[in-house]
Amino acid sequence: MDIVEEEIREFLKRNGIECLAKSEELWEKAKERLGEKAVEGIGPEEFISKRYFLVNQNLKFYDIFECRYDRYELNVSLLKDLVGFMDSPECEFLVSVIDSGCGTGNHICFLAKKYGDRKHEFWGYDRENGMITIANEKKERMDLNNVKFYVSGHDEPMFYEKEFADLLYNMGALYLRREMKPEDIAERIRNIFLRVKPGGTGILGPIESPHFYKNISDILEDYGIGYEGARKVQEMNEPWYVRGGLYNHYFRIGEDGR
Numbered sequence: 120m121d122i123v124e125e126e127i128r129e130f131l132k133r134n135g136i137e138c139l140a141k142s143e144e145l146w147e148k149a150k151e152r153l154g155e156k157a158v159e160g161i162g163p164e165e166f167i168s169k170r171y172f173l174v175n176q177n178l179k180f181y182d183i184f185e186c187r188y189d190r191y192e193l194n195v196s197l198l199k200d201l202v203g204f205m206d207s208p209e210c211e212f213l214v215s216v217i218d219s220g221c222g223t224g225n226h227i228c229f230l231a232k233k234y235g236d237r238k239h240e241f242w243g244y245d246r247e248n249g250m251i252t253i254a255n256e257k258k259e260r261m262d263l264n265n266v267k268f269y270v271s272g273h274d275e276p277m278f279y280e281k282e283f284a285d286l287l288y289n290m291g292a293l294y295l296r297r298e299m300k301p302e303d304i305a306e307r308i309r310n311i312f313l314r315v316k317p318g319g320t321g322i323l324g325p326i327e328s329p330h331f332y333k334n335i336s337d338i339l340e341d342y343g344i345g346y347e348g349a350r351k352v353q354e355m356n357e358p359w360y361v362r363g364g365l366y367n368h369y370f371r372i373g374e375d376g377r
């Protein structure tokens with residue numbers, strides 16, 4: 120395990136996110152936190168395989184969901200990829216970072232702590248008030264003064280004073296529906312990237328194979344949003360995920376792309 124990975128695992132642990140490999144352990148934890156009644160009538164396997172955790176229905180479910188083995192490992196790999204990018208030469212002059220659909224702020228708080236000496240500004244927004252409440256508690260607990268959280272939806276562009284960031288990433292918060300056409304998906308991505316400065320970077324993850332963006336990237340090109348490529352963040356073999364792994368997809372927002 121390298122130093123960054125150790126740092127990430129330690130951070131997650133301090134925030135109550137520990138790897139629970141066995142579904143029985145997770146189920147026990149769910150019972151303990153939510154009470155027997157909430158998980159009545161379902162066994163541990165069912166609890167896991169049906170993805171019983173509906174993020175916006177119960178925030179405590181979300182917390183437990185984070186501990187599931189694949190989700191935990193995914194958090195570690197997502198953070199490793201973001202750190203890799205932040206440490207690359209192209210981020211030398213980076214000033215501001217937005218976590219779009221930040222949930223409870225795990226990723227942005229980690230980055231704000233790690234890059235606290237760089238004078239960057241970090242923002243996180245989420246449409247769920249409850250998520251932002253937990254994110255703010257985390258921020259206080261970690262004594263961070265370089266991160267701000269806002270309640271906002273993707274389609275509400277002006278959510279803080281300096282609305283443009285050098286880097287925006289969206290991890291698992293695109294909320295695409297099966298019936299959405301490539302044009303609709305491109306439109307949603309464009310709306311999210313309106314918060315990025317021309318010349319800045321947008322990252323969407325963790326999403327299945329690079330093919331996902333083949334027909335969408337052409338539409339985005341017309342908006343001046345260039346697809347730069349994908350980096351694999353995790354192998355996924357569980358039946359409800361597309362086999363072949365999950366990727367972070369990198370985009371460059373063109374000078375006239377907004």
Ligand SMILES: C[S@@+](CC[C@H](N)C(=O)[O-])C[C@H]1O[C@@H](n2cnc3c(N)ncnc32)[C@H](O)[C@@H]1O
Nearest residue numbers: 220221222245246247271272273290291292294
């Ligand atoms: C699966 S969680 C991921 C949270 C975080 N990015 C992470 O990786 O831990 C998805 C989040 O997206 C938020 N979300 C969904 N649709 C949104 C929208 N239209 N605007 C802003 N946030 C949204 C949800 O409230 C939820 O907190």
